[in-house]
Ligand SMILES: [Ca+2]
């Protein structure tokens with residue numbers, strides 16, 4: 001297990017390396033952006049993303065990006081060189097202890113339903129080592145007997161480890177962050193706590209009660225390569241029924 005982990009401290013340069021790699025595969029990137037957006041976009045990964053007439057190029061939508069970019073799954077990241085699916089070593093929110101969920105399977109190993117994508121701490125999958133996990137339901141419905149709505153991203157912590165979505169900033173500027181954490185598995189368990197951290201500093205947090213918990217942070221100043229972490233904590237080491245949805249959109253803030 002230990003051998004499969006890499007400290008996130010060493011992965012921050014890796015994130016940049018991946019970004020540079022993505023810049024290198026310009027043909028793919030422009031094809032993809034052309035297809036999705038109508039206009040190719042030049043990315044300058046030194047930190048100033050150069051826009052060519054397309055505001056949407058500065059919107060990172062987690063569900064949209066993960067749902068439309070399966071060709072980047074081999075990078076163990078969602079899409080666009082910014083999303084990372086991660087775990088912690090303990091429940092402490094210490095950036096240097098975070099590592100990627102490197103065990104990707106589809107269908108999800110424990111569910112066996114076509115169209116479900118899952119990222120686990122390691123492979124081969126075992127139930128004991130299978131938490132935390134993060135997954136995406138690409139199908140148009142709930143899978144049989146699972147609390148997982150169509151076209152949504154689900155996070156599930158371990159009793160002693162956080163489930164974490166990371167966003168590595170490609171821009172040096174202000175951003176707006178909005179979305180919601182959602183309790184997908186109602187009527188059981190003690191709930192979860194959620195956090196939005198920039199590095200090790202908490203920007204927002206809450207305890208998830210039934211129903212969605214929305215967040216909206218405006219004009220957050222961020223540097224290129226700095227990472228935002230969207231964290232689900234099991235709350236008092238109880239991970240029963242902790243399926244948690246995450247909707248998340250990050251926008252480059254224009255204006256003052
Ligand atoms: Ca729950």
Ligand SMILES: [Ca+2]
Nearest residue numbers: 191234238239
């Ligand atoms: Ca819980």
